[in-house]
Amino acid sequence: MPGRLQRARSGEAVAEAAVPVLSAADYQGILADTLAAGHRLLACWGEPRPEGRVLVTAAIAGDRDPTVGLLSTLAGGPLPSLAGECPAVHLFERELAEQLGVVPAGHPWFKPVRFEPPLRPGPDPWGRTLPLAGVAGVPPFFAVEGEEVHEVAVGPVHAGVIEPGHFRFQCHGESVLHLEISLGYQHRGVERLLAGGPTARTVALVESIAGDTAVGHALAHARAVEGLAGVEAPPRAAALRAVALELERLASHVGGLGGLAADIGFQPTASACGALRAEFLNALAELCGNRFGRGLVIPGGVRFDLSAGEAAALAARIDRAWAQVEGTARVFFRAASVRNRIDGIGVVAPRLARRLGLVGPSGRASGIATDARASHPFPPYDAARLTPAVQEAGDVAARARIRRDEAAWSAAFVAAALRALPPGPVAVAVPPPRGDRLVISLVEGWRGEICHAIRTGADGRFARYKVVDPSFHDWMGLQVALRGQQISDFPLCNKSFDLSYAGHDL
Amino acid sequence: MIGILRARLRLGHQTIAFPGGAARLPARFRGRPALAPDRCAAGCAACADVCPTGAVLGTGAGGLAIDAGACVFCGRCQEACPARAIVFTRDHRLAMRAREELVVRGDAPTLARALDGRMRRLFGRSLKLRQVSAGGCGGCEAELNAAGNVQFDLGRFGIQFVASPRHADGLVVTGPVGANMRDALRRTWEATPAPRLLVAVGACAISGGVFAGSPVCGDGLDGAIDGVPVDLYVPGCPPHPVTLIDGLLRLLGRLEGDRPESLAGAP
Structure with a gap:
């Protein structure tokens, strides 16, 4: 990484003044160079400054350096778009325009992201003013023209019990030429509500960024706040947090395999995984009373402890459940009727995945061997020596195998961690956050890298709280995976990515 | 094939005994x-x-x-x-x-009352529901899906989630009703044939939950569809599948007091 960046470890707060404010040309030059050199954009956000200007800050990271690079620029008008050169930034640029009016000049597909009102007064770049009620999913949509081309529009309300989103398929017969996904229906103003915190509501709110990733987001938040306050959670708390994070991964990956099986119509694995997913959710509930781990992780540690007997019983339960998952997964991956549906379907080639900046299992299925548990580890992952699971095929089968392999690691990790919980307290007192600090907190949730960025004002309150759920990086992956596919394979491709609408929409 | 059967046999019978028997709630579960x-x-x-x-x-x-x-x-x-x-x-x-x-308050707990005679006759044995996420985090959706799995098996009571509002006897709504979903929710309600039920699931749909007071959300389902009252509120964040099943069965008059009135059918 170039020397002109401020570096910080994940969860380490730096003085706001230490982050260099570069000229727009330098900022963009460094961003483009580092991304081209294989680094990834973790987050990019704006904050209003006097005279209509916007302080834009980017956080970048690589695989070999356990730090995060920070750089800023003060934008007084449009910035030239980098999306053509570095597609990974395309949605961040649109978000910046929607929230704070920084127009990415020359952006190839300039649209609002969430159809949310701007974070500062006045019309946004599309001339929209408040109130913006009920305008999500409006045209234009990328359209293909031709005599035999037709368009299929689906959503926001779908056939299953799932979250809302709008999908526009450009089709020729059964085959999809292009898919555009328009989201924002789940927007509920999370970042607005977090600003001004911490309050009594803050933890419950971050647990509601994506309900199936409550532990992941709560942990990213807790580590950020601990960084701002200058404390660290005690070892026993760190171990219990990791147990919860891996249980969340297990539940989601096992449930995801079951979902794929259901979409294929392979009933044995579909029903078995439905029940086995519950084993891991119930294990979380044994720990904290809630099946999604809500209420467990707080700044300073965790709210619940396990006795030696409870921990041993839970470990045995995980071992038993995992043995059953292995059995049903083996049957799934061996069945010809399954192979026939998942091999070579929904391919995202490694080169494209890298350019799009895919993260998590979706990225690792396309050869991107990045996992924040390995690249930016915190206790106890620093001692766990995780080697990221990786596949090269980039298809539905690869994404499914990644999830099975990661779940296997998690099951072994959880059982071992429960049998060797370090002694001591499960929480420490957390003083108020220090003022004028910036912290980036990275956690590898089950969908990939979760990034929370907090800047405190002089009073120590959250002046800006930026959340990046891994889904924000990965939705574009699903859109390109559909190209050239049968439209009937959409549910399967969608399930193989298993992305969060709520996490994207905030 | 042998492998499939073997894996299936190892799994055994998964469905919980509730409401006839124990609901298998975790020791640290926080209910009422x-x-x-x-x-x-x-x-x-x-x-x-x-x-x-x-x-x-x-x-x-x-x-x-x-x-x-x-x-x-x-x-x-x-x-x-x-x-x-x-x-x-x-x-x-x-x-x-x-x-x-x-x-x-400090008094004895009350339980959800059943629908009146006509609605009970219509929906008591078969209730088809359409779900709409209107903002929220996806947590309630996960539990609604879990309610239909082999463990909780909502289907054994004749209650099912269907793909279209046209086939539904009511809507189950989750989320605080964000501004961007208000219109879609209203149109889905209009597409549901009367008589129909409206069920609010989760703290968000009941009161706005953790999103209450957000400038881009309503504070839940009450009044979100012009003048339409909510028939059943299911609290929780998210509600446990057993809480949901219990609420729906009481609504249908198939569970009264502490015991299942009649699991065989509605009046």
């Missing part, structure tokens, strides 16, 4: 809060101070009350109370027919 107002010291508001959603409506011997419709069941108030005036029990029976019935 039990309040002891006489223990609540005047002037102390430790519980209200830590509540993330303002669910503690009042304190003191005469006023201690928790709105289960706003509560996220985190248990912080119980932790903060120096007098143990608030204790979360493992009672999963939380669903109610009227918004004000969700307010828990």
Whole structure:
């Protein structure tokens, strides 16, 4: 990484003044160079400054350096778009325009992201003013023209019990030429509500960024706040947090395999995984009373402890459940009727995945061997020596195998961690956050890298709280995976990515 | 094929005995809060101070009350109370027919009332529901899906989620009703043939939950579809599948008091 960046470890707060404010040309030059050199954009956000200007800050990271690079620029008008050169930034640029009016000049597909009102007064770049009620999913949509081309529009309300989103398929017969996904229906103003915190509501709110990733987001938040306050959670708390994070991964990956099986119509694995997913959710509930781990992780540690007997019983339960998952997964991956549906379907080639900046299992299925548990580890992952699971095929089968392999690691990790919980307290007192600090907190949730960025004002309150759920990086992956596919394979491709609408929409 | 059968046999019978038997809730499960107002010291508001959603409506011997419709069941108030005036029990029976019935005070718990005769005759044996996520985090959706899996098996009661509002007897709504979903929710309601039911699932749909007061959301389903009243409120963040099943069965008159009235069918 170039020397002109401020570096910080994940969860380490730096003085706001230490982050260099570069000229727009330098900022963009460094961003483009580092991304081209294989680094990834973790987050990019704006904050209003006097005279209509916007302080834009980017956080970048690589695989070999356990730090995060920070750089800023003060934008007084449009910035030239980098999306053509570095597609990974395309949605961040649109978000910046929607929230704070920084127009990415020359952006190839300039649209609002969430159809949310701007974070500062006045019309946004599309001339929209408040109130913006009920305008999500409006045209234009990328359209293909031709005599035999037709368009299929689906959503926001779908056939299953799932979250809302709008999908526009450009089709020729059964085959999809292009898919555009328009989201924002789940927007509920999370970042607005977090600003001004911490309050009594803050933890419950971050647990509601994506309900199936409550532990992941709560942990990213807790580590950020601990960084701002200058404390660290005690070892026993760190171990219990990791147990919860891996249980969340297990539940989601096992449930995801079951979902794929259901979409294929392979009933044995579909029903078995439905029940086995519950084993891991119930294990979380044994720990904290809630099946999604809500209420467990707080700044300073965790709210619940396990006795030696409870921990041993839970470990045995995980071992038993995992043995059953292995059995049903083996049957799934061996069945010809399954192979026939998942091999070579929904391919995202490694080169494209890298350019799009895919993260998590979706990225690792396309050869991107990045996992924040390995690249930016915190206790106890620093001692766990995780080697990221990786596949090269980039298809539905690869994404499914990644999830099975990661779940296997998690099951072994959880059982071992429960049998060797370090002694001591499960929480420490957390003083108020220090003022004028910036912290980036990275956690590898089950969908990939979760990034929370907090800047405190002089009073120590959250002046800006930026959340990046891994889904924000990965939705574009699903859109390109559909190209050239049968439209009937959409549910399967969608399930193989298993992305969060709520996490994207905030 | 042998492998498939072997894996299936190893799994065994998974469906819980509830409502005929145990619901298998975890030991630390937090259900209906039990309040002891006489223990609540005047002037102390430790519980209200830590509540993330303002669910503690009042304190003191005469006023201690928790709105289960706003509560996220985190248990912080119980932790903060120096007098143990608030204790979360493992009672999963939380669903109610009227918004004000969700307010828990020191008195004995009430249970959701059944529909009247005609609606019960129509829906008692077969209830098809369409789900709409209107904002929210996806947590309630996960539990609604879980309610249909082999463990909880909502289908054994003749209750199912269907793909189209045209095929539905009612809507199950989750989320605080964000501005961007208001129109889609109203249109889905209009596409559902009458007579129809409206069910609010989760703290967000009941009161806005953790998103209450957001400038881009409503505060739940009440009044979100012009003038349409909610027939059943299912509290929780998210509600446990057993809480949901219990609420729906009581609504249909198939579960009364502590025992299943008749599992074989509705009146």
